[in-house]
Amino acid sequence: MLRSYSRLFQRYPTIFTLTRLPTARLQTCHFSISSTCPTEGLRDFGLPNATWGPNLRNLYDKFLDLTNTGLWRRIPSHNTTVNHLEGIGKRMFLRNIDEDGVGFEYCMFYNKAESRMVCLFQPGPYLEGPPGYAHGGSIATIIDSTAGAGAVYTCGSVMTANLNINYLKPIPLGCTLLVDSYVEKIEGRKVYSRCHIQSHDALILHTEAMALYIKLG
Numbered sequence: 001m002l003r004s005y006s007r008l009f010q011r012y013p014t015i016f017t018l019t020r021l022p023t024a025r026l027q028t029c030h031f032s033i034s035s036t037c038p039t040e041g042l043r044d045f046g047l048p049n050a051t052w053g054p055n056l057r058n059l060y061d062k063f064l065d066l067t068n069t070g071l072w073r074r075i076p077s078h079n080t081t082v083n084h085l086e087g088i089g090k091r092m093f094l095r096n097i098d099e100d101g102v103g104f105e106y107c108m109f110y111n112k113a114e115s116r117m118v119c120l121f122q123p124g125p126y127l128e129g130p131p132g133y134a135h136g137g138s139i140a141t142i143i144d145s146t147a148g149a150g151a152v153y154t155c156g157s158v159m160t161a162n163l164n165i166n167y168l169k170p171i172p173l174g175c176t177l178l179v180d181s182y183v184e185k186i187e188g189r190k191v192y193s194r195c196h197i198q199s200h201d202a203l204i205l206h207t208e209a210m211a212l213y214i215k216l217g
């Protein structure tokens, strides 16, 4: 059921960028894949910064190497998409803290041939739940965002209909994690994804999840 960590370093490519359709409104949230990025000029938060620990940096370098094979692509990450709420300073939920390193510190890589989205994640101190450990809601958020982005890149616009999580081992704040998701099957509008979170060295399996996304439009 779970894919082995070593398989990360084998696979295939794609070169797409997510954009919002210009007609999108708040309640019809459509994403499409195109070769242009409307967020040009905005900071890409998926690039290393000074708060990244050595483990996150090492994993990032490994995946960046994999992009040279053409099998993986790095996913740019901005704190906003094109305007759909006029006059309101909106932010992407995972990028809503200005300070680096204190919230969701992460970057993603996508493998089209495997319908697989991987997120390298370092949970910061503002995600605390139990003392010293990540809040379960923050873990659900990074799972839904990773598997959800994987579903969007694979199928286009989706919404999360169901998310089922087994929290197996607590996640210490500041550690480096690999959030690994893939689309398992598609039945009509239903997109079934699996996701697990493991420690950077693959020694600890922290979390397993299944998600159901519904294709829109």
Ligand SMILES: CCCCCCCCCCCCCC(=O)SCCNC(=O)CCNC(=O)[C@H](O)C(C)(C)COP(=O)(O)OP(=O)(O)OC[C@H]1O[C@@H](n2cnc3c(N)ncnc32)[C@H](O)[C@@H]1OP(=O)(O)O
Binding pocket: 018, 019, 020, 031, 039, 078, 081, 144, 145, 146, 148, 149, 152, 158, 159, 160, 161, 162, 188, 189, 190, 212, 214
């Ligand atoms: C640069 C740009 C960057 C952008 C980055 C983007 C990253 C994105 C990351 C995003 C990550 C964050 C993402 C978020 O945070 S998404 C936000 C959280 N999710 C929601 O708010 C969703 C709320 N729910 C709905 O809107 C509707 O219920 C949806 C749209 C989901 C379906 O309503 P709709 O009227 O359209 O469809 P339907 O009811 O005819 O159902 C269709 C089929 O599905 C089956 N079904 C439905 N529900 C369930 C269920 N719970 N369990 C099992 N099955 C279920 C149903 O039986 C039927 O099956 P069948 O009869 O066909 O066999």
